[in-house]
Amino acid sequence: MLAVEEALRRILATVQPLHTETIGLHEALGRVLGVDVQASYDLPPFDNSSMDGFAVIATDVAGSSSSNPVTLHVIEDIPAGKAPHMTVRHGQAARIMTGAPMPAGADAVVPVEQTDQSRMSPEMPASIKVVQRVKQGDYVRPIGEDIKRGETVLEKGQVLRPADLGVLAGLGVSQVAVMARPKVAVISNGDELVLPHEPLTPGKIRDMNSYFLPALIAEAGGEPLLLGIARDTAESVREKLTLAVEQGANLILSSAGVSVGAFDVVKTVLDEMGSVEFWKVNLRPGKPLTFGQIQGICFLGLPGNPVSAMVTFDVFARPVIRKMLGLSVEMPTRMATMGEAMTSDGRMTFARVRLTRENGDLVAYSTGNQSSGVISSMVKADGLLIIPEGVREVKMGDRLAVRPFRFED
Numbered sequence: 504m505l506a507v508e509e510a511l512r513r514i515l516a517t518v519q520p521l522h523t524e525t526i527g528l529h530e531a532l533g534r535v536l537g538v539d540v541q542a543s544y545d546l547p548p549f550d551n552s553s554m555d556g557f558a559v560i561a562t563d564v565a566g567s568s569s570s571n572p573v574t575l576h577v578i579e580d581i582p583a584g585k586a587p588h589m590t591v592r593h594g595q596a597a598r599i600m601t602g603a604p605m606p607a608g609a610d611a612v613v614p615v616e617q618t619d620q621s622r623m624s625p626e627m628p629a630s631i632k633v634v635q636r637v638k639q640g641d642y643v644r645p646i647g648e649d650i651k652r653g654e655t656v657l658e659k660g661q662v663l664r665p666a667d668l669g670v671l672a673g674l675g676v677s678q679v680a681v682m683a684r685p686k687v688a689v690i691s692n693g694d695e696l697v698l699p700h701e702p703l704t705p706g707k708i709r710d711m712n713s714y715f716l717p718a719l720i721a722e723a724g725g726e727p728l729l730l731g732i733a734r735d736t737a738e739s740v741r742e743k744l745t746l747a748v749e750q751g752a753n754l755i756l757s758s759a760g761v762s763v764g765a766f767d768v769v770k771t772v773l774d775e776m777g778s779v780e781f782w783k784v785n786l787r788p789g790k791p792l793t794f795g796q797i798q799g800i801c802f803l804g805l806p807g808n809p810v811s812a813m814v815t816f817d818v819f820a821r822p823v824i825r826k827m828l829g830l831s832v833e834m835p836t837r838m839a840t841m842g843e844a845m846t847s848d849g850r851m852t853f854a855r856v857r858l859t860r861e862n863g864d865l866v867a868y869s870t871g872n873q874s875s876g877v878i879s880s881m882v883k884a885d886g887l888l889i890i891p892e893g894v895r896e897v898k899m900g901d902r903l904a905v906r907p908f909r910f911e912d
């Protein structure tokens with residue numbers, strides 16, 4: 504049977520990074536930057552004061568102290584947001600607020616606390632006494648100190664974080680080119696499926712896959728297209744797949760209807776509308792994974808059991824979305840010590856585990872029933888333990904790789 508790595512390699516070979524689109528900064532959190540960003544301006548854009556105080560010529564006050572204060576005449580008031588008009592000459596000072604531009608002639612700022620004014624009065628004083636010395640450059644934030652014009656501040660492929668949005672705004676960028684979010688069509692298949700708010704008539708179950716798949720897609724950076732439930736007929740499946748193509752899906756994720764049951768029509772319709780590349784992988788849970796294409800669009804037929812669908816999403820669909828976003832497709836893992844023994848059937852197995860920290864070590868315990876139909880053990884899980892292909896038994900104390908759902912430490 505096809506090994507998981509080989510199956511993933513074949514799937515990924517058919518997809519490419521998508522185009523970029525330009526969006527406003529307020530929409531850009533979590534998006535993947537599509538270009539390198541160079542600063543078009545210096546930051547700060549001009550020399551400015553880092554304190555409320557008086558802009559002076561440092562040599563004028565080089566010898567000042569509380570016992571020997573130097574008196575300076577105040578010639579101008581410079582609040583933040585105003586350009587100074589006067590040039591500071593020897594014996595003079597300009598009153599200046601934090602963030603205001605340094606006036607010509609001055610080369611240092613004396614904080615108000617280091618003058619005879621204990622704090623700023625509403626009126627500009629005619630003169631001040633400086634009671635402490637300052638050196639050239641003191642309390643001045645020079646132009647470009649933070650970022651120099653032309654410098655690369657952010658790189659293509661970065662996932663934008665709050666600070667990144669701040670720096671873009673600071674550099675005068677209000678629109679940013681990001682990778683387009685892959686549109687991922689979600690189709691649930693099955694005559695037994697009803698929606699959560701609908702009554703459970705005999706033989707029916709509620710459609711879970713239409714709820715967690717869009718959540719997984721959004722979390723991975725994709726845009727879910729909810730196409731609802733296809734019934735177990737070729738017409739119904741055909742209709743949904745046609746809709747997916749019409750709506751411009753970059754990836755079609757269908758769940759169920761791909762095993763060997765009498766009413767599993769998905770593969771037949773896929774073959775008719777496009778091509779079936781393979782339909783079994785050596786994975787547990789998730790063996791009946793179907794991969795194909797419809798008009799060049801990647802099609803992944805996930806198994807119907809919710810846990811199988813989640814695991815196959817993680818192993819196959821997430822890397823597809825990430826490649827389309829221009830992100831690395833290597834999923835990070837951690838090494839964990841087995842807190843108890845577990846078994847497998849020799850397929851590559853993704854086991855639901857709880858992770859605890861014990862004496863600085865990450866320790867994995869099974870969350871219980873590992874049947875692919877049991878979602879409660881997934882709900883309790885902190886991650887998926889990877890039991891490699893060919894391994895049937897892991898012992899307490901063995902060290903194995905685990906994919907945590909979250910990296911908290």
Ligand code: AMP
Binds near residue numbers: 692709711759761806
């Ligand atoms: P199938 O692949 O169609 O044989 O489905 C495998 C199992 O998954 C069956 O027990 C289905 O009832 C169940 N199943 C399929 N689709 C869903 C869904 N959307 N939500 C919950 N269970 C499902």
Ligand code: MG
Binds near residue numbers: 807
């Ligand atoms: Mg079915």
